[in-house]
Amino acid sequence: MDYNLIFVNNSSQLGSACVYQQDPGIGMLDVLSLAWFSKAAAPTSRVQFNWTGDYSFVWSETGTLVPGAMFTASQTWDADLSRTNQVQFTYLAGGAYTFQNQTHGPRPGSLYILEDGTIPPNQASVGIGMGGSGTFVMQAQPNMQAIFTPTPQYWITFGNYIQGEVLDLTTINNPAEIVFPPNVYSMTAILSPNNTWTVAPTSSINRAFGESRKNNPEALWGVEVAA
Numbered sequence: 752m753d754y755n756l757i758f759v760n761n762s763s764q765l766g767s768a769c770v771y772q773q774d775p776g777i778g779m780l781d782v783l784s785l786a787w788f789s790k791a792a793a794p795t796s797r798v799q800f801n802w803t804g805d806y807s808f809v810w811s812e813t814g815t816l817v818p819g820a821m822f823t824a825s826q827t828w829d830a831d832l833s834r835t836n837q838v839q840f841t842y843l844a845g846g847a848y849t850f851q852n853q854t855h856g857p858r859p860g861s862l863y864i865l866e867d868g869t870i871p872p873n874q875a876s877v878g879i880g881m882g883g884s885g886t887f888v889m890q891a892q893p894n895m896q897a898i899f900t901p902t903p904q905y906w907i908t909f910g911n912y913i914q915g916e917v918l919d920l921t922t923i924n925n926p927a928e929i930v931f932p933p934n935v936y937s938m939t940a941i942l943s944p945n946n947t948w949t950v951a952p953t954s955s956i957n958r959a960f961g962e963s964r965k966n967n968p969e970a971l972w973g974v975e976v977a978a
Contacts, residue, residue, distance in 0.1 A: 754882075755937040756800040756929060757953060758907065760792040762942045767791050769912035770800050770929075772886045772903045773920065782878075782899070785822055785885045789914040802882030806830045806901070808838050808850060808864060809885045813876045816890045818919035822876060824885055826850055830862055832901075837863040840877055840891060842870050864897040885915065905929040907940045907948075 758768040770788040790798040809824040816822075828850050830836055837856035842848050848870075856863040864877045870893045878888030879899045889897055908926040912918075927948035929938050937953040 752804050752936060754802050754804070754931065755953070756905075756907070757797055757937070757939040757956075758790075758792060758800070758909075759797045759939065759941040760794055760909070761944055762909070762946055763794050763944060764909070764946075765791070765793050766909050767912045768798055768800075768940075769908050769910070771906055771908070771918055772881070773906055774887065774901055774903050777887060777899055777901060782887050782889045783816065783818070784887060784918045784920060785878075786912045786914050786916040786918055787881070787884055787886050789912045789916075792909075802884075805882060806832065806862060807880040807883065808853075808862065808877070809880045809888070810840060810848060810850065810875055810877045810891065811885075811888075812848065812874060813888075813917075815873050816876045816888065816917060818917050818922075820917045821913065822878075822885055822888055822915045822917055824880070824915075827880060827883065828853060830879070832862065833859040836861065837865065839865045839867060840870065840875075841867050842875075848875055861898050861900040864899075866891050866893065866895045866897065868893050870894075888917070905931075907950075909942055909946075 767789045769786045771784050788800045792798050808828045808830050811822045811825050813820050835853050837854050838850045839852040862879050870891050872892050875891040876888045877891045880886050906926045906928050908923050927950050935952045939953045939956045941949040
């Protein structure tokens with residue numbers, strides 16, 4: 752399924768809209784969220800984010816994984832939650848990391864990464880992605896198994912963010928959750944002049960704009976929201 756999120760910057764600030772995922776039930780300690788998508792947005796401008804719900808395995812040679820580090824996927828392998836939900840992560844004799852031996856895991860609904868004994872400690876990170884970009888990562892260690900059981904929650908924030916940045920969720924002070932109602936696949940998040948958020952289906956924004964234009968030909972899209 753294709754999802755769409757429109758961000759409208761009605762604040763006075765130039766910055767980056769950052770979309771990320773949280774998942775308190777993902778099932779692993781030491782899992783960190785990435786800046787899944789990020790785009791710069793000037794005041795009065797809007798940007799769009801589009802993704803599918805398709806999962807993937809990702810890894811990157813990050814060194815020690817800490818908030819603020821950059822995770823740029825060196826390999827992205829498509830995955831699903833039932834048939835191709837397990838992969839091995841190895842370090843080849845020639846000095847290269849790689850995924851291999853993708854197959855079905857022990858249980859559907861989870862994604863498994865088997866880190867074999869060749870993996871040097873604290874040099875690389877592994878994780879999962881959605882829509883082609885990384886969402887959750889953790890430090891790769893020798894002879895370990897990473898198990899991700901995703902039930903993602905979508906969030907947006909605004910500030911100084913770069914796509915792929917490892918986030919410290921405790922320092923994000925003005926996020927808004929993006930909840931897609933049943934059978935709704937396009938949402939709009941509006942940052943107001945006083946830096947509060949309005950999140951609504953895009954269809955509601957379109958309806959409010961149409962009503963506003965009847966009374967005010969200069970009405971702007973994304974300023975008013977239908978009830």
